[in-house]
Amino acid sequence: MLEADLTVIGGGPGGYTCAIRAGQLGLKTVIVEADRIGGECLNYGCIPSKSLITVAKLFDRVREAEKFGLKASGLTVDFAQMQKWKSEVVSKLVSGVEMLLKGNRVTIIMGTAEVVGANRVLVRKADGQEEISTKNLVIATGTETVQLPGLEFDGDTVIGSREGLDLTSAPKRLMIVGGGAIGLEFASMFQKLGSAVTIVEVMDQLMPGSDPEVVRVVQRKFEGRGVRIHLKSKVSKVSKGASGVNVEVETPDGTVAVEVDKVLVSVGRKPRTGRMNLQAIGVETDQRGFIATDDRMQTSARWVYAIGDVRGPPLLAHKASKEGLVAAECVAGLPSAADWKAIPDAVFCDPEVASAGLTEAKAVQAGYSVKRTRFQFAALGRALSSGEGEGFVKVVSKADDGLVLGVQIVGPDASNLISEAALAIEMGATVEDIALTIHPHPTLSEAIMEASESAAGKPIHQLRI
Amino acid sequence: MVFEFKLPDIGEGVAEGEILKWMAKEGDQIKEDQPLVEVMTDKVNVQIPAPRSGKVSKIMVKAGDIAKVGQTIMVIDDGSSGAAALTTPQVPQSSARPTPAQQEQPTQASPGALATPATRRLARELGVDISTVRGSGPQGRVTDDDLRRAVAAPRVVPSAPVQAHVPAALGAREEVIPLRGMRKIIAEKMVKSKQTAAQVTHVDEADMTELVLLREAFKGSAEKRGVRLTYLPFVIKALVPALKEFPYVNSSLDEQAGNIVLKKYYNIGVATDTEQGLVVPVVKDVDTKDVFELAGEIEKLAERARSGQLALDEVRGSTFTITNVGAIGGLFATPIINLPEVAILGLHKITKRPVVRDGRVEVRDITYLSLSFDHRVLDGAYAARFTSKVIETLQDTKKLLAEVI
Numbered sequence: 101m102l103e104a105d106l107t108v109i110g111g112g113p114g115g116y117t118c119a120i121r122a123g124q125l126g127l128k129t130v131i132v133e134a135d136r137i138g139g140e141c142l143n144y145g146c147i148p149s150k151s152l153i154t155v156a157k158l159f160d161r162v163r164e165a166e167k168f169g170l171k172a173s174g175l176t177v178d179f180a181q182m183q184k185w186k187s188e189v190v191s192k193l194v195s196g197v198e199m200l201l202k203g204n205r206v207t208i209i210m211g212t213a214e215v216v217g218a219n220r221v222l223v224r225k226a227d228g229q230e231e232i233s234t235k236n237l238v239i240a241t242g243t244e245t246v247q248l249p250g251l252e253f254d255g256d257t258v259i260g261s262r263e264g265l266d267l268t269s270a271p272k273r274l275m276i277v278g279g280g281a282i283g284l285e286f287a288s289m290f291q292k293l294g295s296a297v298t299i300v301e302v303m304d305q306l307m308p309g310s311d312p313e314v315v316r317v318v319q320r321k322f323e324g325r326g327v328r329i330h331l332k333s334k335v336s337k338v339s340k341g342a343s344g345v346n347v348e349v350e351t352p353d354g355t356v357a358v359e360v361d362k363v364l365v366s367v368g369r370k371p372r373t374g375r376m377n378l379q380a381i382g383v384e385t386d387q388r389g390f391i392a393t394d395d396r397m398q399t400s401a402r403w404v405y406a407i408g409d410v411r412g413p414p415l416l417a418h419k420a421s422k423e424g425l426v427a428a429e430c431v432a433g434l435p436s437a438a439d440w441k442a443i444p445d446a447v448f449c450d451p452e453v454a455s456a457g458l459t460e461a462k463a464v465q466a467g468y469s470v471k472r473t474r475f476q477f478a479a480l481g482r483a484l485s486s487g488e489g490e491g492f493v494k495v496v497s498k499a500d501d502g503l504v505l506g507v508q509i510v511g512p513d514a515s516n517l518i519s520e521a522a523l524a525i526e527m528g529a530t531v532e533d534i535a536l537t538i539h540p541h542p543t544l545s546e547a548i549m550e551a552s553e554s555a556a557g558k559p560i561h562q563l564r565i
Numbered sequence: 566m567v568f569e570f571k572l573p574d575i576g577e578g579v580a581e582g583e584i585l586k587w588m589a590k591e592g593d594q595i596k597e598d599q600p601l602v603e604v605m606t607d608k609v610n611v612q613i614p615a616p617r618s619g620k621v622s623k624i625m626v627k628a629g630d631i632a633k634v635g636q637t638i639m640v641i642d643d644g645s646s647g648a649a650a651l652t653t654p655q656v657p658q659s660s661a662r663p664t665p666a667q668q669e670q671p672t673q674a675s676p677g678a679l680a681t682p683a684t685r686r687l688a689r690e691l692g693v694d695i696s697t698v699r700g701s702g703p704q705g706r707v708t709d710d711d712l713r714r715a716v717a718a719p720r721v722v723p724s725a726p727v728q729a730h731v732p733a734a735l736g737a738r739e740e741v742i743p744l745r746g747m748r749k750i751i752a753e754k755m756v757k758s759k760q761t762a763a764q765v766t767h768v769d770e771a772d773m774t775e776l777v778l779l780r781e782a783f784k785g786s787a788e789k790r791g792v793r794l795t796y797l798p799f800v801i802k803a804l805v806p807a808l809k810e811f812p813y814v815n816s817s818l819d820e821q822a823g824n825i826v827l828k829k830y831y832n833i834g835v836a837t838d839t840e841q842g843l844v845v846p847v848v849k850d851v852d853t854k855d856v857f858e859l860a861g862e863i864e865k866l867a868e869r870a871r872s873g874q875l876a877l878d879e880v881r882g883s884t885f886t887i888t889n890v891g892a893i894g895g896l897f898a899t900p901i902i903n904l905p906e907v908a909i910l911g912l913h914k915i916t917k918r919p920v921v922r923d924g925r926v927e928v929r930d931i932t933y934l935s936l937s938f939d940h941r942v943l944d945g946a947y948a949a950r951f952t953s954k955v956i957e958t959l960q961d962t963k964k965l966l967a968e969v970i
Contacts, residue, residue, distance in 0.1 A: 433877070
């Protein structure tokens with residue numbers, strides 16, 4: 101039997117980060133992975149999708165570059181080569197993570213882990229099984245795709261995000277069920293690669309919960325590119341026809357029949373805890389099955405910790421990683437805890453969307469007297485000179501003392517720009533602090549400074565209203 | 566406008582209190598100064614009046630729960646409009662990955678205190694509840710210095726002249742050594758122990774004459790096994806029956822959960838002097854080992870401690886600690902408890918002393934034992950009985966023999 105101070109089940113961005121820190125802290129650490137080190141993020145999510153999105157965006161920009169004086173002809177997408185490159189990116193990162201684990205003396209076991217009792221984990225491997233006696237356990241098993249009744253994946257015409265990233269051609273007509281982050285990223289990507297895209301979302305706006313002003317920019321651009329969007333709608337019937345899949349969509353204006361070649365379903369994810377025997381070991385969950393923990397990631401069973409998606413939304417790789425660090429440090433006896441004020445998020449559709457901290461609505465709801473200011477990329481030198489003048493930066497601050505409560509960005513490179521906002525919130529910065537910080541010219545980051553200058557009552561590049 | 570009713574500073578040194586009774590429920594109209602809540606602190610029960618008139622929108626801490634000073638215990642809507650005063654922001658809800666039910670996040674920190682991430686971490690390291698610290702920075706932000714001041718707070722301000730103006734010539738006669746590394750950790754741990762535990766030291770004497778003979782008798786076989794036999798393993802063995810009979814001595818206080826945790830295993834920390842400072846390696850499961858095994862383990866751990874090679878596992882998990890200064894000298898001491906344990910035993914020099922036995926003066930081998938204990942968990946009588954039990958076992962070689970092997 102293998103003896104360990106800490107066993108981490110799940111090698112995703114939460115689990116592997118946790119294991120590396122635990123190794124650094126001198127804990128005898130084992131990580132168990134059932135599929136591939138790197139988990140959903142590296143293998144089937146963030147990384148492969150961003151690889152494909154990059155290609156789609158480049159393809160799109162070159163085709164549209166005639167107005168900049170750039171002429172290209174005969175431009176085509178070689179799907180096989182694109183997929184090959186994507187896989188190379190993934191493999192490179194996965195082997196990098198494996199190297200880091202080994203370099204920190206973490207034992208990697210490939211197999212399916214089952215918690216068989218207090219401090220006991222059984223791993224079924226391809227070549228037999230192994231039992232681990234472990235002082236502490238971190239559950240980092242993540243989530244799996246939710247399938248809708250009547251819309252079950254068939255691997256061909258009705259598919260999920262994993263299959264969507266492995267397609268060998270762009271479907272002529274693609275329906276995306278679920279207008280959240282994943283759905284919108286796929287919609288943008290395949291629209292650029294040549295698909296006619298229809299989005300079906302059950303709520304009354306895309307990206308439910310996001311700032312409506314931000315969503316409006318996204319929706320306008322999508323519709324301008326010919327993407328059909330059905331809000332407050334759901335798929336009621338799917339049947340195979342001679343020339344494709346016939347989908348009936350219940351919309352507020354009645355039932356609409358749409359014929360497509362593929363339906364990609366991205367309606368959410370559920371915790372993957374089947375083999376953890378949570379009840380038997382005394383680990384409590386919420387009504388949705390996510391594992392409940394304190395801010396040290398410790399569950400109701402003191403020897404068991406949970407991090408990442410399995411602990412509940414937001415389901416984000418970077419949240420999982422930070423939680424992994426907290427869990428490892430707590431197991432090692434350090435006074436660590438999750439005390440961050442903002443978990444930024446980024447959606448890589450076109451235009452990109454990113455947010456940190458409170459939206460205007462949430463800030464008002466929380467009782468703040470709020471000041472909101474915006475700066476349009478259309479007024480920013482670097483945005484225009486990049487040919488990307490859509491969108492804005494919105495800063496939500498406290499009216500009395502200017503404390504930055506939240507920042508939302510829609511537009512070019514929003515995903516990279518948002519970190520400044522996250523830092524500002526964590527540091528307790530005011531709009532004045534951001535406004536007084538010199539931002540290099542000409543860059544997109546100036547938009548955050550300009551919006552902050554407005555909030556501080558000292559705008560330069562927009563007129564005071 | 567909403568008003569956050571925070572548990573006020575009730576008095577000297579009170580950091581928290583149990584909410585005994587609310588005299589209004591959610592939705593009730595209340596008048597300023599009407600009795601609103603009854604709070605029990607460690608010393609007294611106090612009734613706190615309503616800070617202003619309005620409607621109770623939410624009771625944040627229900628009866629029976631503990632609230633910290635500065636914590637919001639009720640939200641009152643005073644009916645006026647204007648800038649709201651809520652200071653604890655709700656957690657931002659992220660929109661990046663919609664899930665079937667995208668509702669509130671399960672356990673998300675929403676610290677009210679304005680401080681940088683590094684300062685928030687320092688607060689945890691110092692064991693300070695940052696929400697109770699008054700910040701000196703802009704908008705009341707808490708700085709590292711504020712935290713350090715909070716840790717040292719109960720200290721009396723010295724009336725002696727401040728040393729700020731040291732003449733330049735004197736500079737050379739002093740050396741400034743930054744408080745870093747081990748020294749800093751020790752400093753912080755000791756202060757934390759002194760400030761959290763209610764420490765009392767009980768001193769008694771033990772007649773070691775028979776034990777001295779017993780050790781002499783065992784020395785030969787110890788040498789054969791290649792170990793140096795000191796008194797320490799015998800004392801550790803003598804502790805076991807006492808810890809079993811007085812289980813609260815082998816416990817810890819989980820303040821956050823409000824529990825006393827009795828340990829059913831016996832891991833003894835041995836305070837060890839090293840060049841870098843004090844280290845406390847842990848001898849595990851001492852009830853299952855004989856004196857020779859203990860002697861061997863102690864020797865190995867001490868060596869590893871001195872060469873700085875101890876693994877994390879070797880310095881964690883102790884349930885009771887011994888500090889032995891017998892080899893250096895001194896009569897007795899007031900050792901500081903090794904948190905979260907509740908007691909520590911000081912061993913001292915064994916000296917020949919005249920004592921009265923059956924009405925006659927005899928020369929015996931006498932030592933003092935100093936037991937510092939946490940009065941929050943143990944009472945004086947209990948601690949004294951525990952010490953007597955240890956002494957009884959040490960003095961009775963027959964009993965001790967049953968334990969040591």
